[in-house]
Amino acid sequence: MEHTQPKSRRSGKPSLRLSKAMHRRISGLFSPVFFAVVYAYMELVFHIREFNNASALFPILFAIPAGILAGGICNLLKEKIARIVRYVFCIAPAVLFGVQIVYFHSFQSFMSVSQAGMGDDVFTNFFKAIMLAIWECMIPILLLFVPVALLFFLHKWLNPKRRFDLKRTMYNASAFMLLQLAVILMLPMGGTTEHSAFANFHSNWVLDLSMEKLGLFTTTGIDVKYFVLGDAMEQIAPEPDVPDVFIPVTPDEPDTTEPAGPIEYGYNTITGLDFAALAEAETNKTAKKIYTYLASVEPTQKNEYTGMFAGYNLILITAESFSTQAIHPELTPTLYKLANSGFNFTNYWATYPSNTTNGEYTNLTGLMPDISKPKSDGSFVYSIKNTMNMNIANWFNAQGLTSRGYHDHTASYYKRNKTHPNLGYVFEGKNEIGGLSGWPESDLVMMQKTVDDYINEDWFHTYYMTVSGHHNYRFGGYNSMVEKNKNLVKNLDMGDAARAYLACNIELDRALEYLIQRLEEAGKLDKTVIALTTDHYPYGLTDSQWKGMIGHSIQWGGMERYESDLIIWNSAMETVTIDKPCSNPDVLPTLLNLFGFEYDSRLYSGCDILSDSYGLAMMSNQSFVTDKVIYNSRNEKLYMLDENYELPDNYLDTYIQIVKNRFSIAASMLTNNFFSRLPQDAIAAAQRGDNNRTPTN
Secondary structure: OOOOOOOOOOOOOOOOOOOHHHHHHHHHHHHHHHHHHHHHHHHHHHHHHHHOOOOOHHHHHHHHHHHHHHHHHHOOOOHHHHHHHHHHHHHHHHHHHHHHHHHHHHHOOOOOHHHHHHHHHHHHHOHHHHHHHHHHOHHHHHHHOHHHHHHHHHHHHHOOOOOOOHHHHHHHHHHHHHHHHHHHHHHHHHOOOOOOHHHHHHOOOOHHHHHHHOOHHHHHHHHHHHHHHHHHHOOOOOOOOHHHHOOOOOOOOOOOOOOOOOOOOOEOOOOOOOHHHHHHHOOOHHHHHHHHHHHHOOOOEOOOOOOOOOOOEEEEEEEOOOOHHHOOOOOOHHHHHHHOOOEEEOOEEOOOOOOHHHHHHHHHHOOOOOOOOOOOOOHHHHHHHOOOOOOHHHHHHOOOOOOEEEEOOOOOHHHHHHHHHHOOOEEEOHHHHOOOOOOOOOHHHHHHHHHHHOOOOOOOEEEEEOOOOOOOOOOOOOOHHHHHHHHHHOOOOOOHHHHHHHHHHHHHHHHHHHHHHHHHHOOOHHHEEEEEEEOOOOOOOOHHHHHHHHOOOOOHHHHHHHEOOOEEEOOOOOOEEEOOOEEHHHHHHHHHHHOOOOOOHHHOOOOOOOOOOOOOEEOOOOOEEOOOEEEEOOOOEEEEOOOOOOOOOOHHHHHHHHHHHHHHHHHHHHHOOHHHHOOHHHHHHHHHOOOOOOOOO
8 A cells, every 4th residue: 555645734835843732832932032032132233333342241131021021012912913013023123223323323422312303403414424324334234134034034934823821921021020120130240330230220320331231222211211201310419528528639759849828819609609508598409409519519719810811802612523633733733823822731631422512511501411311402402491691601791792603504403593592692503604505514614704793892702613523534525624625635644534534624724714814903813812622522533543543542441532622822822731631511610710700610510720629531421531540431440640659549439429420410400490599699790790800910
């Protein structure tokens, strides 16, 4: 008798011979297991791409319960609907990871949930850059979408079918909660320092650090929580006695000089601002904590430079992506002259790696933005509804001046048409100035179109936000400033990106040259101060391009990128070299002191650089630089600048706490509209002041 093999029920197709019980079990486990593996895979791809290593323990561990949650939701649905939802749960995270990869590639920072509202503006203003970034990030983006193709195959091969099972649903829910709790309980294994994964999860959340140490799923969850809950989740002000434990840095050799005698200078405070008394009378708990903290802060002393520029004009410039690398003796001779004369700051650091609005906010307000809990479109936009009368424009305006502000790109981007008038500026952007075209636009043309607005006034204050230094730093039509000045850099012995960066800054140099020429022709140069600092370092240069420009590997775990320059220059002054570590938050207090305005130094995140306060340069991720050390919060490493100096036991912890204090207090001030609570009559009296002060030196 001839025997034949049984045929498959579906001729020509392989049959997966599983019992009904086994198939039911696989169908129940399929979604949770699939998404747990896929989400862990996505975190690993993201981590390797963005942080150049595979040390992603907590991001992967947090991804597993997230995957189980997604799979459990699928298991609540009928199979026909579940198949659609599985694709959604697979594609949506891939898009989220892809957006963050492209955003970081473009701006060297991650995008918060609150910044999603700026999507139209970002896409409109940076269309070419975004399209180029997508192309350059295509490999990791494609890797993120591999699970989508795998899901299609598994749907066909396994053909999961299932009915609602209450018991299995409870298992999935329990597995999610237990695994999530287990990972949270494991966090102390990675340390409990202020910038550890543990601290980022529980108390000191910083977006960029959280992405690296907790992963995108957890970071997005925390970001959404803060965005939705807002003020209810604000970090309260720290204990007020922290600044008192600061250990002064002592010299290696004992000081054998004779005492200089009693100090002749007073302090930078406003008469009528008694923070201790205000704290006692305050009923709002958060405001009371802020007042109490401020009462404990030692104000800076006035000094030999107090009032040095009283009665002078001020032109304040935030220069797009400016850094020390933009200063070239032949190609940018005006920048070179200004940076190496006037006040020569040799230890100045940019606070931000990217995000112009944060740099502007700090330069103009002297405050750190709320980095930990992003506001809608950023802290500057959030400040529109606040009283913001402690910036330098208000001191000039109190003398009857009209402070003017200009930007050679659109005024509505970052809502500068609202933020800057709230600071006291009559503000104009590209459309109001006229004559500006291309991307990025010309700083020189901006100066040419605006100088006549104020140069014939007896006394003026003008603010410029430039744009010519903006990336992309490449040839071939991507950047109008690169194309305009490319012939001037074509023979430089450096990479294309470095040459393109210098080409952009040649336009800034020409703008300054024109400005100085017009001031001199008007007889105003000797009585005008030009102050220029950056918004952030040039993030448009990759690490390898940066290395090619500086000629060696980037030091201190990437911190060398933050090295920058501050210009405070007057044509008639002698050169003064300042070696103290300083950064963006210090600019405004320094200018207020130089112009002899009565201000309260305790209200700002930074300090007058020219005072006898200790030097401290702060970065947006709470890294910092002192005269002895560089601390990198990303890798939690300490780099000694003075190998012969023995640090006191609590040196690092003290500075970490001081930096955290300044972030926390500034964030609370912003959230609680703190300046509106101050005695406005005392502030108005201080800002009117006696403007016939004579320099103290």
